Amino acid sequence: MTDHPRVLEAEHRPNPEHISPEQQAVEEQLISNVLRSFDNCTDPRLKQLMHSLVRHLHAFIRDVRLTEAEWNKAIEFLTAVGHITDERRQEFILLSDVLGASMQTINVNNEAYEDATEATVFGPFFVENSPRIDNGDDISGGAAGQPCWVEGSVTDTDGNPIPNARIEVWEADEDGFYDVQYTDDRVSARAHLFSDDDGNYRFWGLTPTPYPIPHDGPVGKMLEATGRSPMRASHLHFMVTAPGKRTLVTHIFVRGDELLKYDTVFGVKQSLVKDFDEQPAGTATPDGRDLGDRSWSQVRFDIVLAPSTS
Numbered sequence: 084m085t086d087h088p089r090v091l092e093a094e095h096r097p098n099p100e101h102i103s104p105e106q107q108a109v110e111e112q113l114i115s116n117v118l119r120s121f122d123n124c125t126d127p128r129l130k131q132l133m134h135s136l137v138r139h140l141h142a143f144i145r146d147v148r149l150t151e152a153e154w155n156k157a158i159e160f161l162t163a164v165g166h167i168t169d170e171r172r173q174e175f176i177l178l179s180d181v182l183g184a185s186m187q188t189i190n191v192n193n194e195a196y197e198d199a200t201e202a203t204v205f206g207p208f209f210v211e212n213s214p215r216i217d218n219g220d221d222i223s224g225g226a227a228g229q230p231c232w233v234e235g236s237v238t239d240t241d242g243n244p245i246p247n248a249r250i251e252v253w254e255a256d257e258d259g260f261y262d263v264q265y266t267d268d269r270v271s272a273r274a275h276l277f278s279d280d281d282g283n284y285r286f287w288g289l290t291p292t293p294y295p296i297p298h299d300g301p302v303g304k305m306l307e308a309t310g311r312s313p314m315r316a317s318h319l320h321f322m323v324t325a326p327g328k329r330t331l332v333t334h335i336f337v338r339g340d341e342l343l344k345y346d347t348v349f350g351v352k353q354s355l356v357k358d359f360d361e362q363p364a365g366t367a368t369p370d371g372r373d374l375g376d377r378s379w380s381q382v383r384f385d386i387v388l389a390p391s392t393s
């Protein structure tokens with residue numbers, strides 16, 4: 084076996100500090116050549132993005148002393164991510180999600196503003212033109228699951244109610260599937276409604292249950308190879324919009340869910356973990372609805388919108 088660094092196991096490969104000064108100079112010269120190749124770029128932001136990308140990419144290659152076989156594997160992996168992507172499936176976003184890149188982009192773009200509700204990942208299952216419901220109606224549309232009464236207020240950061248805020252909600256059924264994952268064109272467990280004159284809202288949904296992200300493609304293989312679970316913590320999605328306010332894309336999570344610590348897309352924020360109070364069958368419901376012999380749950384989610392910056 085040759086002792087060329089490229090074929091040595093990672094732990095036996097020399098640290099970058101132990102690379103000879105001549106070799107370091109070769110590697111650094113290449114980086115400055117690549118950086119200089121963008122000299123004619125007239126868009127300063129694009130130039131900044133490309134420079135930073137090149138610096139970080141080369142730092143990664145040098146840090147791990149990437150082998151040619153590993154580079155080939157990475158190219159094969161990205162090719163597979165591209166091949167499975169179409170208008171129904173976006174494997175690149177899934178990849179970004181499981182690497183925490185989506186969540187970090189959300190963090191960077193939704194800086195904490197006073198007590199405004201925190202944002203989290205959008206996910207791939209939002210659909211435009213969801214059914215409109217009135218306050219107090221049921222979003223489930225026949226989807227299976229335990230009924231859950233959801234209510235709360237929409238206010239600004241000074242506590243003023245925001246009437247007529249548009250509230251989009253969507254969730255998986257108790258089998259862990261969104262309506263769009265079935266092949267029968269059903270529309271269920273999604274809707275939109277508007278906060279009332281006092282800025283309050285209420286609806287019947289389903290108690291959220293855990294489910295896996297789509298893991299039958301290259302991203303799923305990567306999770307398996309690295310000993311990671313594809314499961315997401317139980318959650319209910321919200322997107323809230325109101326004039327002059329920053330659009331809020333978020334979810335609420337179920338306190339006590341053991342997956343809160345392991346959410347595979349890193350979407351959990353403590354402020355979004357809520358008490359879903361279990362109610363035994365026969366307990367009177369807030370709106371007098373008769374649920375027969377079914378148990379139900381209830382949760383309160385008060386939404387605070389930050390002002391928009393644009």
Ligand code: BEZ
Binds near residue numbers: 204206207296315348
């Ligand atoms: C979801 O919330 O459904 C989701 C989010 C990110 C990746 C996959 C699924």
Ligand code: FE
Binds near residue numbers: 206318
């Ligand atoms: Fe989801």
